[in-house]
Amino acid sequence: SQTIHQWPATLVQPVGSPLSLECTVEGTSNPNLYWYRQAAGRGLQLLFYSVGIGQISSEVPQNLSASRPQDRQFILSSKKLLLSDSGFYLCAWSEQGGDTQYFGPGTRLTVL
Amino acid sequence: QKEVEQNSGPLSVPEGAIASLNCTYSDRGSQSFFWYRQYSGKSPELIMSIYSNGDKEDGRFTAQLNKASQYVSLLIRDSQPSDSATYLCAVNRESFNKFYFGSGTKLNVKP
Numbered sequence: 404s405q406t407i408h409q410w411p412a413t414l415v416q417p418v419g420s421p422l423s424l425e426c427t428v429e430g431t432s433n434p435n436l437y438w439y440r441q442a443a444g445r446g447l448q449l450l451f452y453s454v455g456i457g458q459i460s461s462e463v464p465q466n467l468s469a470s471r472p473q474d475r476q477f478i479l480s481s482k483k484l485l486l487s488d489s490g491f492y493l494c495a496w497s498e499q500g501g502d503t504q505y506f507g508p509g510t511r512l513t514v515l
Numbered sequence: 516q517k518e519v520e521q522n523s524g525p526l527s528v529p530e531g532a533i534a535s536l537n538c539t540y541s542d543r544g545s546q547s548f549f550w551y552r553q554y555s556g557k558s559p560e561l562i563m564s565i566y567s568n569g570d571k572e573d574g575r576f577t578a579q580l581n582k583a584s585q586y587v588s589l590l591i592r593d594s595q596p597s598d599s600a601t602y603l604c605a606v607n608r609e610s611f612n613k614f615y616f617g618s619g620t621k622l623n624v625k626p
Contacts, residue, residue, distance in 0.1 A: 437614075446618030447559075447603070492556055502547040502607045504614055506558040 405430035407493050409507040416514055422467075422481040424510050426494030429475065434496040436477040437504065438469055441491040453477060454499070489514045518549045519606050521617035529625050534591040537619050538604030541585070547607040548580055553619065554600045562602075563589070565596065594624045 406429045427435050436440060438450040449462045451469035459469050466485060470478045477494060494507040520539050528534045536550075547566055547587055551559035565571045565578040565587070577590040587606075601619040608615065 447616040449613070452613065503561065503564060504605070505550065505553075505561065509558045511556075 405496070407494060407496055407507040408503060409492075409510050411510060412508065413511045414513070416484050418486055418514055419483045422479070422484055422488070422512070423496075424479040424492055424512075425472075426470070426477040426507055427475055428496045431475070431496070431498065433474055433499050435499060435501075436471065437495040437497075438479050439493040439495065440476065441493060442491070447493065450464065450479070484514045486514050488512065517617075518608075518615035518624060519604055519617040521602075521620045523524060523618060524621040525623050526620055527623045528594050529624060530594060532594050532624075534594045534598065534622055535588050535626070536589040536591075536602050536604075536622065538587045538589075538617055539585055540587070540604075540606045540615070542606070542608050543578070543582070543585065545585075545606045549607070549614075550576075550578060550585045550587075550603060551603040551616075552598075552600045553603060559603055563573040571614050591622075594622075596624050596626050599624045 408427050435454050437452045438446045440450055441447050451461055453459050453471045456471050467481050492510045495504045497504045521538050529586045548573050549564045550562045553559040563576055563578045565580045568580050568582055570577045575592045601621045603619045604617040606615045
């Protein structure tokens with residue numbers, strides 16, 4: 404069966420510091436991968452999605468970036484965090500050609 | 516216009532009642548429709564998917580789809596306090612790989 408991992412689970416960072424969040428999927432090959440952000444009490448905002456290694460599509464202009472160095476690894480980064488980057492970051496995957504998304508446990512980021 | 520719209524709630528129902536959650540979407544090319552449940556502080560978990568007009572039942576949950584009206588609903592029968600959560604409606608458009616989520620409806624089931 405497939406499993407999706409995210410780490411860290413929680414993170415508190417000062418404004419202006421860098422960020423690296425990691426997501427890995429087990430039990431499948433060549434999945435579609437997604438990064439979402441959910442601000443407190445709000446819906447899901449799609450940040451990036453990837454259909455393969457090195458293929459990243461950005462949905463919202465911001466100070467975040469994403470990379471997919473390996474088939475089942477998706478990384479979300481920032482060089483300098485802003486207060487507005489605080490939120491719940493969710494990684495999700497779907498099968499190639501599939502139409503259902505499954506979410507990881509999420510990372511709660513607080514920028515102070 | 517938002518891709519997917521939901522009433523934010525909260526929707527309060529007594530234990531044992533039927534909870535009815537609604538969702539509308541804007542793109543007629545949408546192919547697949549999903550309901551996720553999200554407990555406070557947790558990630559969304561898939562409850563049901565529906566692809567064709569009509570009803571689809573799974574235990575206490577029934578999803579209803581009306582493509583002509585661009586409307587999706589979720590009925591929860593015999594609501595339990597453990598059903599208290601935010602319910603997210605999601606749509607996968609014809610240009611696949613992208614999923615659009617509503618902002619969610621918060622459901623409170625009172626004992």
